[in-house]
Amino acid sequence: MPLTPADVHNVAFKKPPLGQRGFDEEEVDAFLDEVEQELVRLIEENNELRAQLERGGGGRLDPGPDRWLDAELDEVRNQLDRAQRDRAAAEQAARSAQMELERARSQGAMASGADSEQVARVLMMAQRTADDHLGDARREADGVLADARTRADDLTNEARASADTLERDARQRHQEAMGGLDAKRTATLRHIEELQQFERQYRGRLTAYIESQLRDHGGGEREAISGGRTGETALDI
Template sequence: MPLTPADVHNVAFSKPPIGKRGYNEDEVDAFLDLVEQELSRLIEENADLRQRVAELDAELADAKKNRGPVAAVKQAPAPEPPKPAPAPAPAPMPAPAPAAKDAPSADANLQAAKVLSLAQEMADRLTSDAKTEAEQLLANARTNSERLVSDARTRSESMIADARQKAEAMLSDAQTRSDNQLRQAKEKADGLQADAERKHTEIMATITQQRSVLESRIEQLKTFEREYRVRLKSYLESQLEELENRGSAVPVDGGEFGEGASGNGALLKGGK
């Protein structure tokens, strides 16, 4: 089983026999306290590193879930972080022998040295394994993050290119439709203008024709008026002459009728 701070704390060494050399008990206890503290610190550091790796894995999973359209891009599965190799079980510590007057002090010194060496080796191994695992996990997380960023950038650039292409196609289609509508509107306007000009020409021709007819009619009426005046004048003159001739045929001393006729003739002459 792996060495724990409790093992270091609870270890007990037998005292050397009287007259034999041995380590100072206070110094050994102080060193064991340091070993216990360092081992506890390394275990806590290893636990913190494992927690940090778990947090990085959770953040990576959240990034994969929240990356939106990038999730559609097929990606190679992220390599699983290597599991730390289990620490080899330390050699079982020999149970402390009961204090005896004939136990050599060399055994106690050797046991203490083995415990210290084993504790130092275990601490170094835990530190190395924890650092290696943390560096590997951080490298994997960094690689996965860079790959996700690269995939997201590639996807974003592709989406931007597609959007730009669609926008250009829509703009070209709108321009084509606008040109067609303008051409049709111009053709319609030209047709309306040509039709208006044709109708104007027809109306003006009709007006000109009617004017000519009216002018001809007016000339006819003027001619008729002149001819009528001439005929009327001739008729009136002939009537006056006839009245004068009749008046001259009546005797001078004829009665009132003769005087009246003579007067009427004079009146007609005066009117002429």
């Protein structure tokens, strides 16, 4: 099942077992891995949408928003890497403080008399140091994870908005292209109709002219023939 912003926002880490300090390492690592996989999936999905729109949109899209989104995703990856390193360093510091505390307790068990008060102070300082390290580690980890959740939500929303915008622009370009083709088709059909009408009119006028010429030419010949016959009759008389 793909990771959703709600899953990232509502994730809750379990308390570590008794005697251990910090967050459960396996659970935190699994969460960070899921976030990284989801970001990779978003990049691949965005690239696929871009390729589909280029194939169907008739032109290359502006790569600016994609470059910005890729840069943001890289920044989140770097932030997650820093969170892992900081968490490991904080847990190491907490373990070191815990070891110091255990050694101090062991020494306190062997101490007696005047040394007991000093050992108690050392134990108190060691406990306070360990608590401070753990508190700092928890606050830092909480801050980094909260920021990662926010950035993941923002990037997911940006990716979806970018995909919606690209799809809407592609549909608009498609509609404009189809509208242009329809307009050209209508204009071409109108021009063909005008040419056909002109052809019919031209043929009609040409036919009428030829017929009138034939009538005029035929009338002249008939008059000439009639005149010739009259002359022949007069000579006979």
